[in-house]
Amino acid sequence: MLSPQRQTSLLLAAVAGLCWAAALALLLFGNLAAEREPLALQRVLFYALILAAPLLTFAPVERSLHLPGLTVEGVIGAFALLYILAFVPAPRAWLLALPELPVYTLLLMALFLCGAALSRPLIHGVSVRLFRARARALDNRRVRRQSYEVGLLVAMVAALAGLRVLTWISLVLLVLALLIAELLFLSQVPAETADGQ
Numbered sequence: 001m002l003s004p005q006r007q008t009s010l011l012l013a014a015v016a017g018l019c020w021a022a023a024l025a026l027l028l029f030g031n032l033a034a035e036r037e038p039l040a041l042q043r044v045l046f047y048a049l050i051l052a053a054p055l056l057t058f059a060p061v062e063r064s065l066h067l068p069g070l071t072v073e074g075v076i077g078a079f080a081l082l083y084i085l086a087f088v089p090a091p092r093a094w095l096l097a098l099p100e101l102p103v104y105t106l107l108l109m110a111l112f113l114c115g116a117a118l119s120r121p122l123i124h125g126v127s128v129r130l131f132r133a134r135a136r137a138l139d140n141r142r143v144r145r146q147s148y149e150v151g152l153l154v155a156m157v158a159a160l161a162g163l164r165v166l167t168w169i170s171l172v173l174l175v176l177a178l179l180i181a182e183l184l185f186l187s188q189v190p191a192e193t194a195d196g197q
Contacts, residue, residue, distance in 0.1 A: 009060060012056055012060055013060075015056055016052075016053055016056035016057045019049050019052045019053035019056060020053045020057075022049050023046065023049035023050050023053050023082060026042065026045065026046045026049065026086075027046070027082060027085060027086050030042055030046070032046055032086045032087065033086065033087055033089075046082075046086065050078065050079050050082040050083065051075065051079060053078070054071075054074045054075045054077075054078035054079065054117075055071065055075050057074065058070050058071040058073075058074035058075065058117060059071045061121050065121055065124050066140070067120055067121065067124060067140065067143070067144075068140070069144070070117055070120055070121070073113050073116055073117045074113070074114075074117035074118075076113055077110050077111075077112070077113025077114040077115075077116070077117055078114060078117075080106065080109065080110035080113070081107075081110035081111065081114050084103070084106055084107055084110060088103055088106070089103075091103050091104060091162070094162060094163055094164055095159060095162030095163050096163070104159075104162050107158065108155045108158055108159055109155075111151070111154050111155045111158050112148075112151040112152060112154065112155040113151060114151070114154070115147075115150050115151035115152075115153070115154035115155065116147040116148050116150060116151030117147070117151075119146075119147045119150035119151070120143060120144065120147035123143050123146050123147055123150070124143050127139070127142070127143060142185075142186075145182075145185060146182060149178050149181070149182060152178070153174065153175065153178055156174055157171065157174070160174070
């Protein structure tokens with residue numbers, strides 16, 4: 001017999017999954033861009049789904065793992081990314097073309113936030129298993145920094161693709177630069193203590 005808390009968690013996960021599925025179905029098959037009225041029923045339903053899905057996904061994770069800010073970043077990033085994919089025309093020129101620059105900027109910001117929000121619980125889980133020292137394992141500041149590095153990596157890959165210079169060499173160099181930066185942070189920045197100091 002499942003505990004009431006476990007039943008609630010499973011119910012929220014199921015509802016979140018249904019919201020994601022419905023949002024992606026509308027995105028792929030709903031022809032949302034053809035609807036010109038901003039408050040048309042299909043659009044309003046899509047707005048509600050792309051707000052509810054990340055909220056129901058990230059809020060329980062933030063609460064159970066004590067990862068402050070995860071819900072805000074996840075909701076903003078997912079909403080912005082799905083909104084851009086649904087309603088903003090795809091850029092046709094490279095990243096530095098002035099008419100395309102605002103679209104690329106919004107897309108890169110959304111990818112950064114999505115990458116950071118999705119990677120933070122994974123980094124937290126790996127940290128708990130990897131680090132023997134409790135202060136290092138539960139260092140939320142380090143987990144947040146590393147998740148931002150993952151988000152930055154995702155955004156930089158998209159930026160390199162937008163500049164049309166994405167190659168295996170540039171990707172490997174970018175990953176190496178971030179790894180070296182993180183190793184320097186780990187060697188220089190002390191772990192956050194329980195009181196946040």
